[in-house]
Amino acid sequence: MKTDIILAGVGGQGILSIATIIGQAALDQGLYIKQAEVHGMSQRGGDVQSNLRISSDPIFSDLIPLGGADVIIAMEPMEALRYQPYLSKEGWVITATSPFVNIPNYPDVEAVNASLAKLPKVVRIDIEALAKANKMPKAANMILLGAAADALGMDFDLLKAAVRTVFAAKGDAIVEMNLRALEIGRENKG
């Protein structure tokens, strides 16, 4: 078994906490993982990504080759598109729908949606609206992860256990909120 995942977003959107949960779930299953991150200048509001590789066999490269990603999980729709050369033919794109506009030349939202529609397997989910409606503004990324659970082919209970482990130090209320966020994501992925 081997799953190559690209996590995409804008510096500060919290893609690394998604990676941490998936990584923890993989570790709990005794799988090999490699997770390349971006630190440094681009964290200041630039585009950031993380390559997360999970496999039952040893992994060599820290980076995913072109056409290799089984899943792209994006906190922002244009950032999902940025990595489409890395998407495998049958790969899934799970993306948040609200654009993060911090540049003057952000493309037309219609054009972004049209480009997404050209890809074969796309899940679009308005995580910000869901987070707001459910009063969990800080758990939007966990809603996205919940929406990606099926595409990742990961046992949902394993993801939940990973959320418990990773957020344990922050107290029960935070754990419960993030577990609920996962469920909300799974239920609302359309």
Added chain:
Amino acid sequence: MKKLLLGDQAIAQGALDAGLSGVYAYPGTPSTEITEYIQEWCKHHPTSSVHNRWCTNEKTAMEAALGMSYAGKRALVCMKHVGMNVCADAFVNSAVTGVNGGVIVLAADDPSMHSSQNEQDSRFYGKFALIPILEPSNQQECYDMMAYGFDLSERLHLPVLMRIVTRLAHSRAVVQISETARPENPLSDPADPAGWVLLPARARRKYNELIAAQPLLQESSANSPFNKVLNDPKDFKDLKDSKAVIATGIGYNYLMENYPDGAPFPVLKLSQYPLPQQVVTDLAAQYKELLVIEDGQPFIEEQLIGVLPSANVIHGRLDGTLPRAGELNPDNVKQALGLPSAQAFTSCDTVVGRPPALCQGCGHRSVYEALNKVLANYPGSHVFGDIGCYTLGALPPYQALHSCVDMGASITMAKGAADAGIFPAIAVIGDSTFTHSGMTGLLDAVNENSPITVVISDNLTTGMTGGQDSAGTNKFEAICRGLGVADEHLKVVVPLPANMDEITRILREEIEYKGVSVIIPRRECIQTFARHAREKKKGL
């Protein structure tokens, strides 16, 4: 015990488990997390006395580490690749003095310049200094090579250079770590005390000893557990495609990514230098064609051209088989191996670039806004920038900088430009960069009463690398006065939009002053401010 660690963290843990007594470093991407890990570890081990405070720059770090080694203890020096330029004097001479306690100098290279100004390959420094170089290919080797490297350093009485690249520094994997740590070395006197005084006569003796030790370095590389020939060349004798591959550091991973079940040709995996000449010549005697896969500059490739007979054909970065610049990745290595790409979708033309920007509310923003306002009236003005978050002032919306070269260059370039007749010549430098390498330049300017205006944008931290302590915090006025800046031309302002009138007035006045002025806009980085608020809430 198993732990999920970044390459940087594996190095830190490896050093701690190998009897480290001190880490000495200046923050720099992608090396920062090594020292941060050791600092965190020390917080959780309050009885530990491992030195872990940040240093003012890489040169002070290298020298302090050498002092610790002189006293018999193990020291680690960490920096990004360009830090090697800053500490080069101490680094090269440390190979001449030799070491007592083990020293590992860790240089984190940044091919593709994710957060840097150049792509220099630190392995050249190791060769230049005539010392062993280690280049791990994965996180486990990062960990294992620390104990190995310190032992090697103490056995050869030489510092060891360890070179990593961004993709290893900032990638996580599970690492098997030891349950126990080796104790620190006790204090001890150096074996050759006279050799630490590099007067010419003694330096000549020591340098000859260093040259005489080179066969030992060769032997160590040839027998290194980290260098190996995979796939016995004998098994491939009859293959038509008689090619062999030399893969170094993480280049090995990109090779094997394409052959998860084993490569169909012999592979020399290299992770320790000097280049083991016999191993390479043996391989080249059987295989006319060699492909060299190394991240960074063509370090091995150029050496092979010098060593091997001209009958051999060497492929790599020099003949265009691999790109001459930029980091290796699974795709350019795949292409070099002649394998087809699996790309299914082309890049999407809806996508535009999203460059990084100064945080909203950052004090540097007010500095640039004020500068732009004032300089609109000075068509001949030039602003010399420096290295930090505030380099982003070169991009829209401010486009306020004319240069960014190396740590500290803002002040000295402004001085040189003023010498040449540019007016106004303005320097913009951050607090941490100022203490790193700006102070000496300011002294030059003061000594000549150069007509420059120096803006030390003080955010009370080293912001770019994530908010590490800055060596000069609370000392800047005293430092500037001490260097001879006149009190009436040393001004402190608070960079907030509300203070724009005051800031622009002061800027105008100081630009008109025909000598050295220093203006210090001071307001905490909003990222560290938020972090400190969180820590306070948690009661830390």
